[in-house]
Amino acid sequence: MSVVICLFAKNGFDRAGQGVAGAGRRLADELGAKLQAIIIGAADAAMIDAVKTVADGVTIAAQSELSDYQSELYLSAAAQICQSLAPKAVLLSNDTYSQEIAARLAHRLGGSAAGDVTSIALHDGNVRARRSVYGGKAEAVIELKRSPAVLWIRARAFDPAPARESVADVNQAALTLGDARTRIVERKSEAITEARLEDAQIIISGGRGLGGPEPFEDLKALAALVGAQVAASRAACDSGWCPPTWQVGQTGKKVAPQLYLAIAIHGASQHLAGMSDSKIVAAINIDKDAPIFKHCKFGIVEDYRKVVPLLKEKLAAAQA
Ligand SMILES: Cc1cc2nc3c(=O)[nH]c(=O)nc-3n(C[C@H](O)[C@H](O)[C@H](O)COP(=O)(O)OP(=O)(O)OC[C@H]3O[C@@H](n4cnc5c(N)ncnc54)[C@H](O)[C@@H]3O)c2cc1C
Structure with missing residues (x-):
């Protein structure tokens, strides 16, 4: 029996991938099973070395067809490798591509699926997952009775797996991928200069109460003083005051x-759903009655x- 973590070379072994490995290691230890990592795409040596320190085995699918994400081919690669590993569970990250293939992978493997998972445990031999629902107001407990349980997990919900001496075997998978029924005609990448919001340590987020796009320039200046990133509520994004990639929430x-x-964010449940894992x-x-204050350690009315x-002014003076 094994637990599989499915990573994409394009992401490197980022914090989300490390969390997937942490969740996978805990489940594998509970099952007394091996932790197997799959990497789809041509991973660089740094990624392979890092994954080797947390997994018991690494299988890399690096054929040229997999150099860019293509859902059918990535799905086919993941499914073929999983079939040979017969896992109890397959864990993926929370990036868009992982979310896109998770449920299809479960179907192809005859298993069951759950997404946005924040905790995993064994119960009566089945994998039990928890996820928040109704914009964070309630928690659903899902028992996945058909194996493998295919789960994509919420960013930072799990600590990284402790690194060990690297002992994992590394294999290259030889796969027959066939033809994809869809074809990527064009890719348009947005030029993103900032680091990912999901990885930010400090976030300064603006809402509709700012009243327009200009105050976001002040938020950017404030953020620059403390190495923070700027985010926003949906109301501010929908108003066109900032890019949709800044939106935090459900x-x-x-x-x-x-x-x-x-x-100037009200604290609607849909906004809280995206930031309630913040430490402070x-x-x-x-x-003074804005709901956001109920979730605050510090508040200024x-x-x-x-x-x-x-x-x-105070932060600039402190740094002078
Ligand atoms: C299906 C669904 C999904 C959604 N997903 C999301 C999501 O992902 N993210 C999200 O954010 N929202 C989401 N929403 C929208 C959400 O319900 C709220 O409408 C939205 O979060 C409100 O944004 P806001 O707090 O910026 O604006 P408002 O509700 O208008 O609040 C503005 C706040 O600013 C304060 N304010 C006003 N002037 C000032 C001032 N001068 N100084 C200080 N404070 C001031 C006000 O007191 C108020 O509390 C979703 C809604 C639905 C139905």
């Missing part, structure tokens, strides 16, 4: 920084136009 990014500073939440809001310049 239909946006799920973040888990050390500090999340919400400025602080807020600036003019309304004041107009942000008074507080943000003061914060900038």
Whole structure:
């Protein structure tokens, strides 16, 4: 029996992948099983070396057809390798591509699937997963009775697996992928200069109460002083004040920084769903009854136009 973690070479062994490995290691230890890693795409040596320190075996599918993500081919590669490993569970990251193939992989392997998982345990020999529902207001406990349990897991919900002396065998998979029924005609990449919000340690997030796009420039200046990244509520993104990639929440990014500073954000459940894993939440809001304050360690009831310049001044002075 094994537990498989499925990683994509394009992502490297990022924090999300490390969390997948951490979850996989805990489940494998509980089962007394081996932890097998699959890497799809041509991984570089640094990634392979890092994965080797956490897994018991590594299988790499590096054929040229897999150099760029193509859902059918990635699915076919993952399914073929999993069939040979007969896993109890297959764990994937929370990136869009992993989410796209997870349920299809479960179907192809005759298993069951769950997504956005925040905890995993064994119960009566089945994998039991937890995920938050209704915008974070409740938690669903899902028992996956058909093996393998294919799960994609929430970013940072699991600690990385402790690195060990690298002993894992590394195999190259020889796969027959066939023809894909769809073809990527064009890829348009957005030029993203900042680091991923999911990896940010400090996030300064703005809401509709900012009143327009200009105050986001102040938030950027404040963020620059503390090495933070700027994010936003859906209302601010939908208003066109900032790019949709900044959106945090149920239909946006799920973040888990050390500090999340919400400025002029009401604290709707759909927003909280994306940032409730933050270690410390602080807020600036003019309304003392704004729900965001119920989730805060620190709160300032004041107009942000008074507080943000003061914060900038104090932080700049502290750094001078
Ligand atoms: C299916 C679904 C999915 C959704 N997904 C998301 C999601 O992923 N992310 C998300 O964010 N939302 C999401 N929403 C929308 C969500 O319900 C809220 O509408 C949205 O989060 C509100 O954004 P806001 O807090 O910026 O705006 P508002 O609700 O308008 O709140 C603005 C806040 O700013 C404060 N304020 C006003 N002026 C000032 C000032 N001068 N100084 C300080 N404070 C001030 C106000 O007191 C208020 O609390 C979703 C909704 C649905 C139905």
